[in-house]
Amino acid sequence: MNLTRYEKEMLDGKHGPVLQKAMELLVGVGDCFEAEHLIPVSSALLACSEPVSIGKAGTKYIKDMAAGGARFVIPVLTDVACLDMWRWQEMGFGEEIYQAQKGLSDAIAQMGGITCNTCTPYYLGHIPRSGEHLAWGESSAVVYVNSVIGARTNNEAGFTALAAGLTGKTPAYGMHLDQNRFGNIKIEITTPLNGETDYGALGTFAGKIAQDDVPVFSGIPESATHHELLSLCAAVATSGTVAHMHVVGITPEAPTEKAAIGGAAIGSADMHEFGAKELDETRTSLSAANPEQIDLIIFGCPHLSIEQVKATACLLNGRKLKSGVDMWLLVPHVVKKYAEDMGYDTIIESAGAKLVSNTCPTIMPADHLQNQGYRHVATNSAKLIYYIEPTQNVRCYFGESAELVERFTENKNIEIT
Ligand code: F3S
Numbered sequence: 001m002n003l004t005r006y007e008k009e010m011l012d013g014k015h016g017p018v019l020q021k022a023m024e025l026l027v028g029v030g031d032c033f034e035a036e037h038l039i040p041v042s043s044a045l046l047a048c049s050e051p052v053s054i055g056k057a058g059t060k061y062i063k064d065m066a067a068g069g070a071r072f073v074i075p076v077l078t079d080v081a082c083l084d085m086w087r088w089q090e091m092g093f094g095e096e097i098y099q100a101q102k103g104l105s106d107a108i109a110q111m112g113g114i115t116c117n118t119c120t121p122y123y124l125g126h127i128p129r130s131g132e133h134l135a136w137g138e139s140s141a142v143v144y145v146n147s148v149i150g151a152r153t154n155n156e157a158g159f160t161a162l163a164a165g166l167t168g169k170t171p172a173y174g175m176h177l178d179q180n181r182f183g184n185i186k187i188e189i190t191t192p193l194n195g196e197t198d199y200g201a202l203g204t205f206a207g208k209i210a211q212d213d214v215p216v217f218s219g220i221p222e223s224a225t226h227h228e229l230l231s232l233c234a235a236v237a238t239s240g241t242v243a244h245m246h247v248v249g250i251t252p253e254a255p256t257e258k259a260a261i262g263g264a265a266i267g268s269a270d271m272h273e274f275g276a277k278e279l280d281e282t283r284t285s286l287s288a289a290n291p292e293q294i295d296l297i298i299f300g301c302p303h304l305s306i307e308q309v310k311a312t313a314c315l316l317n318g319r320k321l322k323s324g325v326d327m328w329l330l331v332p333h334v335v336k337k338y339a340e341d342m343g344y345d346t347i348i349e350s351a352g353a354k355l356v357s358n359t360c361p362t363i364m365p366a367d368h369l370q371n372q373g374y375r376h377v378a379t380n381s382a383k384l385i386y387y388i389e390p391t392q393n394v395r396c397y398f399g400e401s402a403e404l405v406e407r408f409t410e411n412k413n414i415e416i417t
Pocket of ligand 1: 080119138140234300301302303330359360361362383384387
């Protein structure tokens with residue numbers, strides 16, 4: 001790989017062992033993918049921001065780095081934490097895991113990181129511009145910024161994003177290069193899509209086919225909302241390892257199908273239809289639980305925007321969760337503060353639901369939901385279902401938020417204005 005003089009100095013250890021290790025990792029990854037050089041990145045999103053997945057060794061590595069004076073040279077954001085740092089006790093977490101999360105977050109903050117702990121940092125103002133190179137992890141955010149915004153990032157592992165944060169560099173391969181961003185399979189939508197769950201089902205279907213290809217979606221109406229597109233992004237990166245996709249007529253690199261595929265032709269073997277039958281089959285495949293048995297409803301995968309919190313508060317206004325059913329709304333903590341200012345939290349908590357900050361059951365300690373007595377979870381997120389069924393040992397039911405609120409709440413005539 002061709003390195004600049006300063007990059008070579010970092011690799012040779014002239015600027016200290018932390019930067020040397022970071023460069024060794026970046027150059028090693030770059031060599032694997034035959035990158036010719038490194039490129040500057042303007043921000044990093046760390047998916048190594050919670051102690052459950054990186055363990056004691058990973059946590060110690062980051063804490064030692066912070067104690068040794070390491071500092072980030074670009075804005076570094078953090079993905080979700082393994083618990084809600086404000087409600088951890090009432091949610092059944094112990095002191096040990098709280099301290100582990102706190103120690104890790106403190107170390108990242110000491111290095112200059114912004115511990116926003118969310119998979120939707122763009123709701124907090126961290127919005128890249130089109131064409132900007134990034135080193136982001138967290139699969140839904142990666143597809144979203146690549147596809148809907150037109151920025152450029154690979155789906156970084158936690159420690160490669162950390163290395164990018166320390167050096168400001170990443171190897172130039174994959175989604176950073178024009179030639180890898182063109183679509184190479186096509187999904188033709190021939191059925192109406194209604195709401196975020198239909199988009200989640202479409203993403204689940206397409207991700208299984210695409211794996212690490214770049215799908216081109218044709219037939220999605222221009223009226224598709226930002227939240228519906230995000231639901232598609234999250235699901236397509238879950239059943240497959242998709243990092244980038246195109247929606248013809250909507251996403252910035254796909255004004256036309258021809259532009260999305262770079263002028264090349266897509267063969268008939270790579271063209272797939274998503275019609276009423278595929279929609280129905282995919283939705284059914286996502287619901288293993290009997291809706292009569294639901295004991296927890298989770299919205300907010302990916303984390304909710306303030307508009308989604310407001311919409312859920314409107315659905316819950318004047319209603320109360322049925323006995324034996326809890327509800328969590330997963331949000332960035334900043335969105336929770338916003339919801340408090342707007343009074344939405346009063347409506348939500350009066351209905352018996354909880355705003356849960358900066359975390360996600362996917363990376364809570366294994367079986368935490370089981371240990372808290374939950375067995376059957378209803379959600380509007382295809383991504384959440386994919387991850388929590390194995391890690392939290394629960395069965396899930398897939399439904400649109402309005403349907404779930406209607407089904408699992410009762411009208412108590414307690415409307416709050
Ligand atoms: Fe976010 Fe967790 Fe879903 S990280 S995208 S809430 S699986």
